[in-house]
Amino acid sequence: MDFKSRWEKLQETKKKFLQNNLDPRSSFYVDSYVAESWIRSLAMGVSPYANSIQERLDAAQIVKVLADNRQLMDITTSLFSQIKLKELVIASQHALYLFDKNGIVLIHEGDLLSISNESDSLTGVVWNEKTMGTCAHTLSMQLKRPVHLLGPEHYCVAFDKSSTSAAPILDEDGELLATLVLSQHLNDRYFEEHFIDFSSHALGIVTAMAAAIETKIRLKDSYEKLKTVNHHLKTTHHMLATTLAVIDEGIITIDAKGDIIHLNTEGRRILGLDQKQPVNINISKYLSKQSRIRDIIASGENADVEEIFCVDGKEQAYLANIRIVYNDNLHEVNGAVLKLLSTEKVNAMVTSRSGATASFSFASLIGESKEFKKAIAQAQRFANTPENILIIGESGTGKELFAQAIHNRYRPEGPFIAVNCAALPRELIESELFGYEGGSFTGADRSGRPGKIELAHGGTLFLDEIGDMPLELQAVLLRVLEDKQVMRIGGQRNKKVDFRLVSATNKELYQMVEDKLFREDLYFRLSVLTINLPPLRQRGNDVEILSEYFIEKYCRKVGWPVPAISPTALNRMRDYKWPGNVRQLEHAIVYAVNAAQNEMIEPEDLPAIIISGCPTKITVRGKIEEVYTLEVIEKLVIVNALHKTKSNISKTADLLGIGKSTLYRKIKDYDINMEEAF
Incomplete structure (x- = not known):
């Protein structure tokens, strides 16, 4: 069948559909997707005889649509300009349209449609299946593929002598962006040979143009994404560099x-x-x-x-x-x-977190006796030098307090590392002092551990009870003091250390040297500067001064009124020899404050050992204890508090400043009978 005959058959079929409601899907000459569109158009009430534009956006809506499609329009206009399409379209009496995904006209070039009574732009016209029925671009949008319609295939009879080709413009995900349309309205020349030839190529032309627009859009999007990513990377790199710089x-x-x-x-x-x-x-x-x-x-x-x-x-x-x-x-x-x-920073953090700091200064040392002030003055002078200091004194005289005061005068910013040589098991003292490398012995940390000497770098190492250090380690300590270097157990290299050594003892070190129990060379290295602390029995009126200090300190802690000391009780305390020195005095004061019935501490409130010279002994959990030990005093404090609160656990816990669970545990540990306490 020739071109003209098919055209006429299409016109005949559409006439029967519109006038007689003949189902076009039964026609050999109408494609199924065109017939379906005719049926939908009729069902939606679209007039096939409309001779004017049915719907147009208002001015504000047009501005928004154009803004939303600006990139698409710019790329399309640029392409038209590059291939001089506008001139070609006008010369061939064709019209070129760009519709957005909703069928709104964005761009048009060439002759206006015969159904337009407007002499101005078609921009903003709403042209879709609901407004104009079956058209090439509405089918192209639905099918997402190129479509060519001969005149009678359009639903509106106004396009019966038009040839239209449309191609969709899709994004990279295959979603519709727009539709490009190339159309010619021919009046009576639809069967001429040159028109038939051009119509056969129109679909290829519009498809190629749509593909070119798609490519440019994707390139533009890729470029913008690349710019965004590059900007993000630069920003991220700058932020990362800034973050790392402040670490x-x-x-x-x-x-x-x-x-x-x-x-x-x-x-x-x-x-x-x-x-x-x-x-x-x-x-x-x-x-x-x-x-x-x-x-x-x-x-x-x-x-x-x-x-x-x-x-x-x-x-x-x-x-x-x-x-x-x-x-x-x-x-x-x-x-x-x-x-x-x-x-060094790690060690400093470790010592800080573990409480390796010195809280006492020379101003914290309490006492007015000549002997005690002499010891303080001597320590203040020695503190200003880097030499090793040996503090000699009986237990409880405050040797560590002096060591802390010396540290805070000489190196207050550094760590204060205290090691009690008598308290450490013999097999652990070496690793505690010198540290060890990972895997040096069974149970060692994989990454190793620094020793106390290493942790004291930049500060003070206080070795209390130095006389109890094993002989075999004394030689190692001597070498560290001479070289200022330490090697961990299992290590292969020495590490430089800078610390001030303060040691303390309650033993006659020189006699231990004579008895071959302590190295002579180490003794002379330790005792470059020596401070002798007087025992409390030689400090005269300091017993009264310290007693008043300890009473106020304890009462402030528990929130009780501060009692006075009767002259008789004070005389008993002055006469007592205080073998436990200041530490024993503090424990005795705690006992007396708890035992006092009135706001005055009387002799009978003092521990029995101070009154009679012999300690009263009681059994606590099957073990004989003297009354001035901390455990016995703590038990007496709890019993006294229970008595005052009539065994009210909540009030007793508040009075003592501890939790109820802690109080219950201590009552159980000390085997306190609640009825007897009441």
């Missing part, structure tokens, strides 16, 4: 070969690199031959180790947190991130 730990990123890729401000400082100097250095330059970092990275295992970095000939120890970076696809080691923290 006071060294952050160094290296590749699998050990070449440094990136490092933060502190990392540059650690390696002695200028902040603007390009990095093209291998980490091996700064590591010792014994370094484990390279082996750890090769093994692909994260680890925390202590490493020595050598910069400009100077060695510095760092705690290195090594975190491996993998290639996810190949599961190969790409490199590692090292976080370096100076062991």
